[in-house]
Amino acid sequence: MPGADTAEGRQTAAPAIELRGISKAFGPVQANRDISLKVMPGTIHGIVGENGAGKSTLMSILYGFYKADAGEIFVGGQKTLIPDSQAAIKAGIGMVFQHFKLVQNFTVLENVILGVEEGARLKASLAKARGSLKRLAEEYELNVDPDAKIEDLSVGHQQRVEILKALYRQADILILDEPTGVLTPAEADHLFRILDNLKAEGKTIVLITHKLREIMAVTDTVSVMRRGEMTATLETATTSPEELAELMVGRKVLLRVDKKPAQPGQTVLEVEDLHVTDEDGVARLKGVSFHVRAGEILGIAGVAGNGQSHLLEVLGGVREATGRIRVNGQDIDLTGKHSDGRSRRARGIAHVPEDRQRQGLVMAFKAWENMILGYHHDPAYQKNRFLMDNAAIRTESAASMQRFDVRPPNPNLAARNFSGGNQQKIVLAREIERSPDLLLVGQPTRGVDIGAIEFIHQSILDLRDAGKAILLVSVELEEILSMSDRIAVIFDGLIMGERLPDETDEKELGLLMAGITDTEAPPDFETIEAALDAAAGPGDAPHG
């Protein structure tokens, strides 16, 4: 009960955090541009935005992990310089990074005291931390065995250790960066209960996420970031997921692509009940089914991190899965030694991966060497049993670089010396020139300059008009809308629905991308909120 009073009272007080005109660039990339933000004490403030919008950078600046190029930080109304993490800790700021900063072979206790030990001997510090941990565990439902080694703990427990670390350092402001990305739903619910408990104690929480449901469920206010800029700050109660989705994705003019109606033919790709669990044991695909016909583009829309990357990797043969995939009516292996990139290519599947620099190219290799990656065993490239016909490969590469308008069209230049767009054209040239039955394309225009986008889109459309099947995965909604002949929306490892581009709009797709299938009465929200309310009850009781 007094919790509510203090929260009210503090609304008029100085903001817990205030950022003024923060800018930060990494080389040519402007990660944050003139960002201002106020977060009131005793509230949960959400920051949403797509991957790469600059959310994590902003919070890392606040935690002293990066240094801002320009701007000021005020903590509790006081102008504060945060040159390093020590200063942030002193200012009462704690941060739970997306990738935990824990020493794996240390115990929970050792991790908690690291950096804030009392004196040169550990004994007293460990004893003190043990007591504090016990108290914090009871207070906030942060139970974790203080003597357990981090490497033996589940991800959810490791996250609790990070929160405990911050609280042990007397943090009043807690920043959580994509905290639920690695959690199971039950763990996520528990986390939200913890956050509610913390808020009731008067702590200020900044929650960075790209999941709109979490924002709607737990935050008081929300800020939207897009491409390094803060585009809006709203009261959560007065906004809606649709509005946030619009703000996140942006309302730019559609890049209209000049395309003929599709002439779909036979079904090329059939995917049935595909399941994928990643290395951390998190289910990434939970029964995905769809098909792609020859001569059409199926676009997969979705907020990054909802399983589309895993889908591409499974189809491309770089990740194992369960379920069924047929290409031209024939099953392909999803596990074992016949499930790799080479055997996929042999079945007529070409793959333009999402991360072209890591999966699509060897950056130190020259363009002509990159042009045959994965096809190097082709007899056409062999001079004899031992030597490859490099001269022929170079000539062929130069010709296909011309056709794909790679600039400069110099096959002897290393891949890293090309711009993002031209790197992408090299990958596309390599995959499309083999005239595959099925082309998988992930984020074809991510990090690509405007000039190259049109050419890349046209190349993909040409392949479609040549009667090939294309699966396009993109987080850019306009790209999906303009390129696709059919659109499937993926959310949390499931296909939420399929739409025709002419019969849908960004708004409807945005809702589907947020996991809302019924605009009238979004059921998922209510269930989650109800669950949270029910769960928050006992947590609040000790303070009442």
Place this chain on the structure above:
Amino acid sequence: MDFATVLQVLDSTVRLATPLLLACLAGLFSERSGIFDIGLEGKMLFAAFFSAAIAAVTGSVWLGLLAGIASSMALAGIHGLASITFRGNQLISGVAINFLAAGLTVVIAQDWFQQGGRTPSLLGGARFGPLTLPFAETLRDVPVFGPIYHDLISGHTILVYVAFAMVPLTWWVLYRSRFGLRLRAVGDAPEAVDTAGVSVIRMRFTAVAICGVLCGVAGAYLATALQAGFVKDMTAGRGYIALAALIFSKWRPWYALSATLLFGLLQAVALRYQNIEMGGFVLPVQVMDALPYILTVVILAGFVGRAIPPRAGGSPYVKEQ
């Protein structure tokens, strides 16, 4: 083999294990902080030369020891600068230090003393003498314990006792002190140390400096205690054996003691039994001499089970997410 012989071999084991132990603990501090140090050999050699040279010139072994430590720390500083500040390759930096030390010591020695790359033989106060522990003489005739105390435990130079005392001290620092906690953390997860508000750079430089001090003592021991003066390449691969012992011991101080004693024993046996007869077949001395190195290869080949090095070892710390 009688009791006296066993004692003599063990006594020799202790003497020969001492430089290995010091170098091994030096490597332990450095590598626990995440800085691989293949340059133990070079630092020891440098310290051996400078301690012998200064001891020869001044007649004071203590000044020699200080000079040895200082010279070893100078090389450690170069390694730190290259691998921490400039984020260079730690192996290359270490190898460079070994080459530098091997060449410079001989060149300077020749220019300075003109004795073919040696220092003059050290006499009297220019060399560490044996210490006789209390009651060693009185207890000498007590059966079993007397000889052990008199012949094995007593009668070493001060540096031997320092080396053995370093083992529990290192253990305590590593597992019971704030510095040790941070040291272990910085070698395993520097990003955790950084976000906890502790300087990764400072931690690593401190560790490398400690490594320099211990290597300095090890080198000084070789030239001013074990032997009487510096000769070319007198470390004879001890730095590498210490590295093998470090892996063998899985970067733990008490295991380091056992590992270096084992290597010391092998060297002692090789020294004592030049040719060993095994049922009409003579094992030549070269085989015994090679034994520590063969064991090193076997250990490095991974016959001792999985040794997990500090996770962040060998890689410079760069902030990223």
